[in-house]
Amino acid sequence: MTQQGAALQTYNNELVKCIEELNFRRDELNKQIQYEEEEKTRLQHDIRVLTEKLNRVSESLDRRLATRNELEKTVAETEAAYMKILESSQTLLSVLKKETGNLSKATEPRNSKDRLPL
Template identity: 45%
Template sequence: MIQDAQILQQHNTELIKLIEDLCQKRDQLQKAIIEEDDEKNRLQHDMRIISEKLAKVNDSLSKKLVIRNSYDKAIAESQQAYSKV
């Protein structure tokens, strides 16, 4: 009977230790999750900023290409008219 009580106590002690270990591992994992989530949020923020900059550059480039094409057309027309003179 005493031996059974000792075995039960030993199992209880082992179980408590295992539960504590699991809690510690969970806490470490939770910390890693929070850190990765923070990094994800920073990266998403950076991507939004870069996407906005890219959109502005694309818009500016499109406008400049239209202007350049009109210059090219004006130059070609002027050269053609000048060559007829």
């Protein structure tokens, strides 16, 4: 029986070692799980923060784009109005020069008879 007892003791020792190895692996796996759960929580928080920031930046960008579009429209309208003013000024200057020339011709004596004595 001692042989059976020795065998039983050997089996028992191996079972204890196997159980200790399984407990060690379980503990290591639990540490990895805990680390990954904490990492997941941190990443979810970062995603929330970044999503909020993205929303704020998108809203600001939309407002700035709308403002820029209004400014571009105002600049285009102002430039068009300015060009009309320039064209009108050029037309006015041409008409004025023509009229001045006509007035000068009308006020010049045509021949020596038309001249008044001094």
